Amino acid sequence: MFRVTDEAVAGAPEALRLVSVSKVYGRGGGDETAVKALDGVTLSLPTGTFTAVMGPSGSGKSTLLQCAAGLDQPSAGLVVVAGAQLAGNSEAELTRLRRQRIGFIFQQFNLLPTLTVLQNVLLPSKLAGTKINRAKAVSVLERLGLGQRLRHLPAQLSGGQQQRVAIARALVTEPEVVFADEPTGALDTRSAREVLGLLTQAVRDYGRTVVMVTHDPVAASYADQVIFLADGRLAGALQRPTAEEVAERMTRLGAWDAEDSPVAAHGVGV
Numbered sequence: 308m309f310r311v312t313d314e315a316v317a318g319a320p321e322a323l324r325l326v327s328v329s330k331v332y333g334r335g336g337g338d339e340t341a342v343k344a345l346d347g348v349t350l351s352l353p354t355g356t357f358t359a360v361m362g363p364s365g366s367g368k369s370t371l372l373q374c375a376a377g378l379d380q381p382s383a384g385l386v387v388v389a390g391a392q393l394a395g396n397s398e399a400e401l402t403r404l405r406r407q408r409i410g411f412i413f414q415q416f417n418l419l420p421t422l423t424v425l426q427n428v429l430l431p432s433k434l435a436g437t438k439i440n441r442a443k444a445v446s447v448l449e450r451l452g453l454g455q456r457l458r459h460l461p462a463q464l465s466g467g468q469q470q471r472v473a474i475a476r477a478l479v480t481e482p483e484v485v486f487a488d489e490p491t492g493a494l495d496t497r498s499a500r501e502v503l504g505l506l507t508q509a510v511r512d513y514g515r516t517v518v519m520v521t522h523d524p525v526a527a528s529y530a531d532q533v534i535f536l537a538d539g540r541l542a543g544a545l546q547r548p549t550a551e552e553v554a555e556r557m558t559r560l561g562a563w564d565a566e567d568s569p570v571a572a573h574g575v576g577v
């Protein structure tokens with residue numbers, strides 16, 4: 308099983324465990340269009356770690372995130388978030404677990420356009436039926452540099468600011484695990500760097516656990532470890548990686564030709 312072995316987190320409680328998780332799209336069996344997107348993935352991530360998930364296009368990264376976050380059901384296997392098993396629950400129970408234990412950050416921010424910044428951040432606790440702590444939402448937004456933007460609508464903010472609102476929304480419920488699917492994919496270099504810094508800070512200073520899918524070796528280098536997928540299976544890991552090491556591993560996995568590597572092409576961009 309893949310397990311982070313960093314001394315700093317040795318003995319830390321487990322935030323996320325996947326045991327032999329597989330996902331088949333389509334009907335399976337004789338269905339010729341069936342796709343095995345995940346094929347027996349087993350891993351364990353301690354609380355307070357930042358993990359990047361990389362791999363060639365179609366290797367199962369988004370599927371892994373969706374299954375681990377309870378947004379999709381695995382075809383087989385077990386997902387455990389901070390001791391609570393996700394599979395086998397009713398949809399209502401799954402929704403409750405998701406709202407209480409999981410935060411999600413998307414590439415396209417997914418903010419509600421008619422709600423203000425503050426209302427967007429308060430929405431998850433409102434939906435979860437928990438006591439809405441306005442002061443806490445304001446303090447998280449202030450920490451993320453948005454204290455002057457509470458009453459603005461998303462359209463009045465830059466992309467980087469919108470993603471910071473989405474980060475605040477993901478963090479305000481103090482979830483066990485924050486999943487981020489290409490959180491810097493729609494951002495310019497500077498905003499991307501800010502967002503990665505904030506995710507790192509959430510892990511270092513607030514003990515959150517972050518799992519981020521990215522195509523960018525520089526973004527991945529902010530993580531404590533990178534796990535690689537190929538054809539739906541784990542294909543290795545790197546601890547405290549540099550962007551160059553990540554790019555080299557991606558080249559070996561056939562994700563891109565060496566000369567097409569984003570690091571080779573642009574240098575360390577983010």
Ligand SMILES: Nc1ncnc2c1ncn2[C@@H]1O[C@H](COP(=O)(O)OP(=O)(O)OP(=O)(O)O)[C@@H](O)[C@H]1O
Pocket residue numbers: 332333342343344362363364365366367368369370371
């Ligand atoms: N809803 C779906 N129905 C059928 N096949 C799917 C579905 N979603 C994903 N797949 C297939 O599952 C495999 C894994 O897809 P996934 O999106 O998880 O890969 P990925 O590594 O995130 O890819 P990318 O880097 O291109 O986003 C691919 O072959 C994809 O075509």
